[in-house]
Amino acid sequence: MGREQVLGARRVVVKVGSSSLTTAAGGIDPDRVSALVDVVAAARARGAEVVLVSSGAIAAGLAPLGLSRRPRQLAAQQAAASVGQGLLIHRYTEELARHDLIAAQVLLTVDDVTRRSHYRNATSTFTELLARGVLPIVNENDTVATSEIRFGDNDRLAALVAHLVHADLLVLLSDVDGLYDAPPSDPSAALVPEVRAMSELADVAIGKAGAAGVGTGGMVTKIEAARIAVEAGIPVVLTSAARAAEALDGDEVGTLFHATGRRRPSRLLWLEHATEPLGAVTLDTGAVRALVDRHASLLAAGITGATGSFHAGDPVDLVGPDGVAVARGLVNFDADEIPQLVGRSSPELEAELGPAYAREVVHRDDMVIL
Known part of the structure; x- marks a missing residue:
């Protein structure tokens, strides 16, 4: 039995993490990007509008700069993002061309989803791009963000973008195939197939970012992103990038977070959850x-x-x-x-x-x- 919330979604925000797009050495993995683009193109072919929130710019810039891990210093992160963002969007552009799709790079700052004039401009841009059949590819504008005023991770960014574009569904893709009731390394851990209220997670042990050193998230930020989205009336599917096609087909994979609230101003969502x-x-x-x-x-x-x-x-x-x-x-x-x-x-x-x-x-x- 398929998931009605997924099958009925006409506008979908898909977020993919750095670890799902890059090699162990930190460079872009062409096969992973190609597979993701195929999934997004298939969803587009079925009539869904898709906005892709893609991490990977900093990770893609590590190898060209001779860095083995994500740097801690903000200036070094911004340098890696400056190098990697062009490489990332170029790869997407080439892969989307196989499906006759056009990519649009959209780099956002916190102001773009919290200040009214910026928010309205961002909304208008997304509306125009989607109306023209273009695939917006979103990332935080790491090259100008400050440590005090930034989203902090693309999971929160994706939740706020889902609200901004009036999405019907948010799909969070990572290297884990869903939320488990214990660390996945625990043999007794079981997948949580559905979450109808965030209070159900009170006894769930939630892990931190992985050991690859290329991402900033982990399950904590994904749960927080899910909370932001569902409280704004947007259901969320959390699963692995490897199961993205099944997730967008409405198959019962990963974890489905049911919507619990209504839309409210994005700046208030940001204020509560991302500051x-x-x-x-x-x-x-x-x-x-x-x-x-x-x-x-x-x-x-x-x-x-x-x-x-x-x-x-x-x-x-x-x-x-x-x-x-x-x-x-x-x-x-x-x-x-x-x-x-x-x-x-x-x-x-x-x-x-x-x-x-x-x-x-x-x-x-x-x-x-x-």
Whole structure:
């Protein structure tokens, strides 16, 4: 019996990891790329629109630069990405030409899925490419991303792209054929065929990135990507690249994560699932209730203090008197401005410091309850 969510998907985002595209030495494996392209072309031939989120740029750049493993330093990663991205897209272009398909390189930054103007431009670009029958091939723009503002891995990127393009399905491909209830190396480990609620994974031992040294993910980031997608109403299939054809045919392979939520703004998905807070703002009990129960904005009157080094626009945790984070939001003030705002009313701040200081410390539209 096939999976209806897969068979009925008209727009699909497929994400493939570095380890599924490259050799042990770090270079692009032509056979693996060719096999993946054949699978994507077959899905296109059946009438599905496909967006491919492809890792592999940094891995592809390792060998030409004489590197044996993925470097730790950001500048070295960016250098490898600069070399490898062209090699990767060239290989895809050649393979897609066998199927009379055109590749389009789309390099995204966090701004492209979180800032409204960038988001709308990105959406328009994807819409135009798909309408023209072009296959968008997406990667993070590693050459300009900073360590503070980046997706961190292409699993999260794929989940946010699935939301951005209004996908019906997200397929995560790696070197593991699904989610297991224990490390796959454990002889007693069993495949988890379906996940209907993320709470079902409470007792599942989830592994980290593999030993090949070419990727950044691992099962942890795939589960997090699945969480982002399903909470936005998009089902997810997690399986190996070797079983990609079966997965897109709707066969019961890998692990199917059922959708649990509805669409919401991409910047809020990113804020909750793909950011590290740069500080914390402490709230009194009344402010906690206002945020959690009434979904109100955070005003200065409800603040008791702040920690960390952050600037206006940075993500911060909003913490109750007990030290537990109740929300995360994009703050409107620098950390060194917070002390003069603590506990003061908006009219008082406007009269003393000017109207700019009477605005919300965190607006409810830039906040997620945790």
